[in-house]
Amino acid sequence: MDDIKKILVPLAFTDYSQGVLNCAAQVALKNDARLIVLSIINSRDIESVESIVSMGYDVDAEHYVEVIRKDRKQKLNKMADEAGIDRESVKVLFKIGKPVDEILKVINKEAPDLVVMGTRGRANLKNGIMGAVAGKVFKRSPVNVLSYRDEDVKKSLEKKLSF
Numbered sequence: 204m205d206d207i208k209k210i211l212v213p214l215a216f217t218d219y220s221q222g223v224l225n226c227a228a229q230v231a232l233k234n235d236a237r238l239i240v241l242s243i244i245n246s247r248d249i250e251s252v253e254s255i256v257s258m259g260y261d262v263d264a265e266h267y268v269e270v271i272r273k274d275r276k277q278k279l280n281k282m283a284d285e286a287g288i289d290r291e292s293v294k295v296l297f298k299i300g301k302p303v304d305e306i307l308k309v310i311n312k313e314a315p316d317l318v319v320m321g322t323r324g325r326a327n328l329k330n331g332i333m334g335a336v337a338g339k340v341f342k343r344s345p346v347n348v349l350s351y352r353d354e355d356v357k358k359s360l361e362k363k364l365s366f
Contacts, residue, residue, distance in 0.1 A: 207234040211315035213241040213306050213340075216275050219353065221282050223321035226351040228286040230319065239294045239313055242275045243305045244268055272297050303339045310344055318344060321351040 212227040214220045224240070231238050249264050276295070283290045296313075298305040310318065320337040341348045352360070 207231075207236050207316045209239065209313065209315045209317075210236050211239045211241060211306075211309060211313060211318045213243065213302070213309075213318070213320055213336075214275075214279075216242065216278050219321055220278075221285060222353045223319060223351045224282050224288075225286045226321075226349070227319035228288050230317065230349070231288075236316070237292065237294065238288065239296060239309070239315060240279060241296045241298065241306065241309050242272075242279075243302045244271050244297070244299045245302060246300050249299060268299065302336045303343075306336070306340050307343055310346060315346055318346060318348045319351060320348060321353075322356065 207230065210227050210231050212224060214223060227238060230236065249268065275297070279293075279295060280290060283293060296309060298309070300308075306318070318340065320340060322337050337348070337350060341350070
């Protein structure tokens with residue numbers, strides 16, 4: 204693997220995301236690399252909010268997006284502190300769209316040397332090994348993709364793979 208100077212970390216901001224960020228931070232520290240954290244608000248969620256509006260409920264898609272951004276920014280600050288990351292050195296991007304498409308667009312624009320992603324391994328065996336979004340990114344990414352697994356996922360996958 205060539206020099207790693209820029210690492211993209213797409214986060215879903217679940218409980219599992221802390222481990223993904225910690226992993227990326229360790230790789231960044233060892234390689235003196237910069238981190239780019241990507242948060243994607245799924246366009247499917249925006250469409251759901253808009254359909255609720257059409258039924259007469261008092262919600263606002265723009266407000267929904269703003270609340271999500273604010274919440275994720277707060278979570279990222281806490282996660283960065285826990286990972287020992289200097290928040291000022293992290294580039295944070297917020298996008299709205301389909302997660303796979305947005306990740307690939309950011310890879311194309313930002314040209315990272317590595318992408319660090321996680322999988323929770325909750326789906327069937329095929330998606331449990333890589334994860335639906337991570338698997339699609341892995342297949343289509345022009346740069347290396349590192350797949351993070353915590354101990355629970357590791358044990359689950361080992362169990363699924365035992366014959």
